[in-house]
Amino acid sequence: MPAEATRPLRQRVLRPHQSVDELRREGDDHADTGIFAALAADAAVIATGTVLPERCPWQPEREDAWRLRGVATDPALRGQGLGTAVLAAALEHVTTNGGRLVWCKARTPAVPFYRRVGFTPYGEEWEDPQIGRHVCMWREVAPSAEGGQEVGNQIVDRLDADAQPDEITRNL
16 A cells, blocks of 8 residues: 555544645655555545554664554544554564564554553653644564464454455555
8 A cells, every 4th residue: 555545544634734745754665664554445545554663762672663653544434443454454564574562652542442452551641732642552463373463352364355344455
């Protein structure tokens, strides 16, 4: 999934004060970066998330750390498992590429979601004046015996065009 295809949703949900072009991030085009999206039947991006190799600020010695960022789901479609499906695909990408730790800067309203999928808060919350309260979160990851990635208490298998939502795409 090309990063530019996910930017309109990310802009609308995460950063409405910025233009779509301002959402370009270092690492979006890196060969190891995984950009994932749930697509509606009309190919509209309805959920997205990105993972890339990046050292964890509080565990800088970990060379197997990856950062999760730009996770967004269309607000009208939340609660249907779209974010969990995108995250499962992203975590599978991390483990397939040798990652064992995933960290993020989570908006505090999203903390319950991240807790449900195995993330733990780290440190104190802080306020970003443009996008609200955040807290760092992290989790260890490892490939499951079933071939998918454990997310919360379930195993989410590799998703394909027959999976719900209509499609999860990846840039592999």
